[in-house]
Amino acid sequence: MTIVSLNFLAFIAIVSLIYFIMPKKIKWIVLLLASYVYYFISSKELTGYLIITTISIYLVARGLEKVDIKQKIECEGKERQLKKQLKNKAKKKKKLLILFAVLVNVGILVFLKYCNFLSENINNLLNLVKINYELPFRTIILPLGISYYTLQAISYVVDVYRGKCKAEKNIFKVALFLSFFPQMLEGPIGRFEELSHQLCKPHEFEYNRVKFGIQLMLWGFFKKMVIADRAGLYVNEVFNNYSQYSGIIIVVAVILYTIQIYADFSGCIDIVRGTSQIFGINLAENFKRPFFSKNIQEFWRRWHITLGAWLREYIFYPISFSKACMNLTVKSKKIFKGYIGNLIPAAFSLFFVWFVNGIWHGASWKYIFYGLYYYILTMIGMLFEPVFKIIINKLKINVNSFSYRLWQMIRTTIIVLGGMLIFRASRLKVAWEIFKSIFTFENIGKLFNGDLFRIGITSGDFIIVVIGVVIMFVVSLLQEKGINIREKISRQNVIFRWILYYGIIFTIIIFGIYGPGYDASSFIYGQF
Amino acid sequence: MEELLEVLKKVKPGVDFENNSNLIDEEILDPFDIVSIVAAINEEFDIQITAKDIVPENFNSIDKMYALVEKLEEE
Amino acid sequence: MKKIIRVALFLLIGAIIFWVLTIIFVPKWIGKIDPATPRIKGFYLEEKNTIDVLAVGNSDVGRGFSPITLWNNYGITSYNLGTSNQTMLLAYYVIKEATEYQDIKTVVLDMDATFVEKNAPEGEYRKLFDNMRWGKTKIEALNETDLEIDNKLSYVLPLIRFHSRWNELEDDDFYITKKYNKSTAYKGMAMSSEVKPYVDKKEYMKDTGEVARISEKNQLYIKKIVDLCREKNIELLWIEMPSATSWSSARSKAVQELAKQYEIEFIDMNYPIPGLDFDWESDTADGGNHLNISGAEKVSNYVGKVLQEKYHLEDHRQDPKYASWYDEAKRYEKNKQLEQMNAKGK
Secondary structure, X not given: OOOOOHHHHHHHHHHHHHHHHOOHHHHHHHHHHHHHHHHHHHHHHHHHHHHHHHHHHHHHHHHHHHHHHHHHHHHXXXXXXXXXXXXXXXXXXXXXXXXXXXXHHHHHHHHHHHHHHHHHHHHHHHHHOOOOOOOOOOOOOOOOOHHHHHHHHHHHHHHHHOOOOOOOOOHHHHHHHHHOHHHHOOOOOOOHHHHHHHHHOOOOOOHHXXXXXXXXXXXXXXXXXXXHHHHHHHHHHHHHOHHHOOOHHHHHHHHHHHHHHHXXXXXXXXXXXXXXXXXXXXXXXXXXXXXXXXXXXHHHHHEOHHHHHHXXXXXXXXXXXXXXXXXXXXXXXXXOOOHHHHHHHHHHHHHHHHHHHHHHHOOOHHHHHHHHHHHHHHHHHHHOHHHHHHHHHHOOOOOOOHHHHHHHHHHHHHHHHHHXXXXXXXXXXXXXXXXXXXXXXXXXHHHOOOHHHHOOOOHHHHHHHHHHHHHHHHHHHHHHOOOOHHHHHXXXXXXXXXXHHHHHHHHHHHHOOOOOOOOHHHHOOOOO | OHHHHHHHHHHOOOOOOOOOOOOOOOOOOOHHHHHHHHHXXXXXXXXXXXXXXXXXXXXXXXXXXXXXXXXXXHO | OHHHHHHHHHHHHHHHHHHHHHHHHOOOOOOOOOOHHHHHHHHHHOOOOOOOEEEEEOHHHHHXXXXXXXXXHHOOOEEEEEOOOOOHHHHHXXXXXXXXXXXXXXXXXXXXXXXXXXXXXXXXXXXXXXXXXXXXXXXXXXXXXXXXXXOOHHHHOOHHHHHHHHHHOOHHHHOOOOOOOOOOEEOOEEOOOOOOOOOOOOOOOOOOOOOOOOOHXXXXXXXXXXXXXXXXXXXXXXXXXXXXXXXXXXXXXXXXXXXXXXXXXXXXXXXXXXXXXXXOOOOEOOOOOOEOHHHHHXXXXXXXXXXXXXXXOOOOOOOHXXXXXXXXXXXXXXXXXXXHHHHHHX
């Protein structure tokens, strides 16, 4: 069931009705059942994988807790030496448990999502050394949201391991945490402590909250259906037939793709968060005006926020604080005084962060390269930081001035555009071809001679996209300044509000990209 | 406490550690700073801060960091 | 309580806006060749129980049956609901719907659609359904019809189908009022004045000894039409317009057999008929497929005679209640002359 469909809206309407009617104690069960119904409709027998993951982390989490409890009991009244021994034994047991949980779940994910990629590369390797064996390819359908819920599952069990949160005694509450239906399509990736507590707490119908939720959903539908899907028509035409286009047409395509993916992804998250808000649940934000970022690191703290947070918590910190890396830190600081000393351990940990980021997005070299693209640029930025500082000092540039910050935002945006080119191209080679073809300057004329409007969308469509982007920009600006837009609107007078609501609703109905489209030629009186 | 302040200042000069209690929330310290600070603290106080201790609550202010140091020194 | 009223009011106003937008966005078929919108909407505007004869079928009859000619020559009041690509299924529902609004005495059914097996393209369904009023008949028809676009909802809420017309809206679309003064239909008939002779002197009506096969679906709907007319005490007359491109002896024979079975008169004008002076040189607009105004008048004059003599239809020319028909006849004459002048000039 896709999110942009009447089916989904009907589903939410029915589920929320039932949820609000049911008694407090059962409300969370309604969510659980609804989530599994939703999941089963989408993935049918693949639901089994979700169940396996749920059971595995439930058992491991409780196992970890049991080890801790046993250890505390055993340690009572014992002397220091023995205590230390027992503690180490417990630590080893816990390590095994957590390893088991991670291996099982990452294993499932790798098998389902990456086995063909691995097979392909192994086959290439075998070919290289002239071994006559080929691993077969399988057609695999992925269970819905597996990339998301696997991360969420690992975060739960590691949080229990670290003592950050208690193991949940009720397996069904763990099930709800993983399967809550709004987050299955595109996240956000939640943490157990904040999310589970909200999910299980009963929420009554509250007019304003439900109203805000619906408004957020409307905003999401607007971004996705009016802006993203429209830009996508042009983008698909150019990227699917990239050899026919060059120069400015490609540049426009990359820009439109970035607009598309931002409007699509953030719009989808808005719909998801709006839906959850109806149920009184506040899912984590995934976007915070990313194009106002001044550098790559900031961008990835504002774009797909929950992924960045997950990588930081479960890849960056564990690697940075591993014995190996800590030793490296100490050594490199001793050898390279000052700045470079910090760089080497950072380079080590960051490599893994970006590698995982890349490959999480998809099973191909293109995605790995996507991650490493940001890695390399980040490292270059960090490497040359002292150089930039000197230049800034010499030229007496005011880093707090608007123009400098604007420069930083533009620079970051251009870097992101490059990343998006790689992301959208079908393969790495293709991305390179497309990139090369930008540098044919004879094409600038195409901006003005109307060729732009023959590539999947009309000039009218372009105007709509531009207006849409302007609206998004204004909204972002207001949000950046800390203004809560939905509240501000609710304080205006009725006529203004209603005009606004009707405006956005009918903009979506009229200008949304859906339905078979109106092909006048098929309507013309035909000869028969 | 004095030693801790010195360590912090050496790792990240220019930050007002004495008066700020929102170092993480206000993004004054970024993940790299945390790593450097932890490495320095581990060395200076001969303790092992591990990933499970890396929560905002432990690093938001110098007092919180000192509490963490004390707790780990006891173990 | 107050909140519920607010929400209800919000939804109500929203529904009204949705309704107005629907009227604007639904395509208006006002073109000369198939003026489905004025044809169908005009039908609903006719005064109740003033139409005695209903012509039904596809565009053969849509362009070939002239109610004004029947009026001028015989005083018979008739209406032409021959929409393009009208299948037998659709013809059944057209009759069903029309007879709810008018006390029809005789239905003239063109049998050309007997041998159409394919479903009509979506546009043809829309021409009919988007202009049809909501009621039991429309709902039943939507359920029965094999709609090409698997989205019956878009027939209930046409706005979701036509929303993408936003960049092709024209003045006509905002013409929300009921007066279709720009109507290119004359009591439903579409006037064509081009002359393009049928030159392929192939004897399309040559007897090959074969009898064409009528599909079960079409047999079913023809039977339904027969039953419906019997039930409502309506006389039924089957005709076949001169149509060189879609008719043949085999087909004619098949229909003749069926007509005999149901005891219905079937006039096939593809055979030479005394009293019908049809001429393939001057009477077709597109080389043998459809008639032009000259052909339509000839055919209508002949059919009108049959109706008058055998089907006991009243001559309303002296009845003041029907005075408006004279006005329509004048409009028809005026435009016919203009059209024919234009056609000659080309």
